[in-house]
Amino acid sequence: MYKLKFNEKVCATCPSSDCLLKCQYMTFSGHKEAHAEIMKIILGKDSRVLHECVTCYACEEYCKRGNHPFYLISERREEKGMFTAARPITNQWINMTEMQGKCLVGDVKDKALSCCYIPELGALGTGEIFKDIAMAGTFGAEFMCPAVHTHFAKMSVIKERLPVVIDNFRRLGVKEVICLHDECYGTFTSIASAYGMEVPFKPVYYMDFLLQRMKELKGKIKPLNITVAYQRPCSNRLIPDKLPLVKKILNLIGVKMPKRTYQDENCLCCGEVIRSVAGYKLADDVQKRNINDMLETGAEYCMFNCPACQIALSEKVSKRGLKPIHIIDLCKMAIGEKEREVA
Ligand code: SF4
Ligand code: SF4
Numbered sequence: 059m060y061k062l063k064f065n066e067k068v069c070a071t072c073p074s075s076d077c078l079l080k081c082q083y084m085t086f087s088g089h090k091e092a093h094a095e096i097m098k099i100i101l102g103k104d105s106r107v108l109h110e111c112v113t114c115y116a117c118e119e120y121c122k123r124g125n126h127p128f129y130l131i132s133e134r135r136e137e138k139g140m141f142t143a144a145r146p147i148t149n150q151w152i153n154m155t156e157m158q159g160k161c162l163v164g165d166v167k168d169k170a171l172s173c174c175y176i177p178e179l180g181a182l183g184t185g186e187i188f189k190d191i192a193m194a195g196t197f198g199a200e201f202m203c204p205a206v207h208t209h210f211a212k213m214s215v216i217k218e219r220l221p222v223v224i225d226n227f228r229r230l231g232v233k234e235v236i237c238l239h240d241e242c243y244g245t246f247t248s249i250a251s252a253y254g255m256e257v258p259f260k261p262v263y264y265m266d267f268l269l270q271r272m273k274e275l276k277g278k279i280k281p282l283n284i285t286v287a288y289q290r291p292c293s294n295r296l297i298p299d300k301l302p303l304v305k306k307i308l309n310l311i312g313v314k315m316p317k318r319t320y321q322d323e324n325c326l327c328c329g330e331v332i333r334s335v336a337g338y339k340l341a342d343d344v345q346k347r348n349i350n351d352m353l354e355t356g357a358e359y360c361m362f363n364c365p366a367c368q369i370a371l372s373e374k375v376s377k378r379g380l381k382p383i384h385i386i387d388l389c390k391m392a393i394g395e396k397e398r399e400v401a
Contacts, residue, residue, distance in 0.1 A: 062129050062130060065124070077092075083114060084107065105134075111142075113331060116292075117131075129249070164193045168231075168232060170195070171183050171188065171236050172242050174201065174203060176238075180197060183195060183386075186393060187390065201223060236262045241291070243297060265307060266300075285313070286308070286313055286314070286315055298323075307385065311389060316355040316356065318351050349375055
């Protein structure tokens with residue numbers, strides 16, 4: 059069984075304890091308390107963090123010293139049987155995402171276009187931007203990143219399934235897997251590496267691909283001259299080095315993203331996982347604060363990266379006058395492939 063690589067000594071001498079001090083869902087009196095709590099978790103003792111963490115993934119980004127605080131919290135919760143959600147919810151996710159040999163594989167050669175287990179990604183990965191790889195799609199539990207189970211402290215499911223998913227791609231003989239789901243890229247890079255799993259292909263983040271394609275299609279771009287508020291997904295916390303890609307892509311297509319309170323490191327979860335693990339009150343509060351903050355920027359669109367966030371928030375932002383759109387669809391709009399009004 060794979061084991062989390064976690065350097066306890068790095069935490070013991072950590073001058074910041076930023077993993078917990080920056081947490082938006084728990085408050086600590088200062089470094090001393092936050093440091094004491096992370097050390098309790100490391101030593102396998104009880105900690106308020108194991109009871110209060112809402113699984114936003116952000117501490118994976120806040121730790122700048124190469125450790126994996128969120129994966130450790132999830133490991134300890136599972137060891138202690140402290141599951142985050144009601145058992146039917148946890149089990150529903152496990153059952154719903156079980157491999158049953160019902161996956162779809164397109165005309166895959168050197169490259170695959172991974173649609174994870176999210177049907178909406180199939181429609182996004184089409185058109186001029188994806189013309190060379192649209193037919194090389196993979197879809198289904200066999201090719202799904204199992205990171206969602208971290209939310210429910212079921213790290214054992216990830217350790218069991220991720221090597222199988224990696225092997226399923228290996229058996230396709232691919233050299234590159236272009237991940238349309240942010241979380242797949244985070245899983246093949248951050249989680250696989252944290253557990254010492256070898257990935258025998260090159261995971262490609264779709265925004266790297268998108269930026270490259272939009273540069274190639276520069277002649278077709280008509281600047282959109284619109285403003286957006288970005289809903290950054292939890293999984294982007296696993297790959298913070300990829301965050302600047304958003305601004306680079308938006309600059310190319312003439313889209314402004316005004317500064318707002320809940321963005322970049324300070325972004326808020328879309329709220330739906332919080333609904334499952336911490337209840338309606340907190341989820342509603344997070345969504346309200348987030349949408350209010352988007353509106354204060356004067357943005358016309360709410361731009362998504364993860365289809366799960368888009369499903370969670372589309373209706374809510376629409377009711378408040380914001381048009382929901384995925385960043386890929388914005389790019390399609392910029393090259394005239396998609397209608398401008400999508401509300
Ligand atoms: S997980 Fe990172 S930020 Fe937190 S105490 Fe350890 S080294 Fe410091
Ligand atoms: S995952 Fe989020 S809620 Fe949990 S400890 Fe880390 S930052 Fe806080």
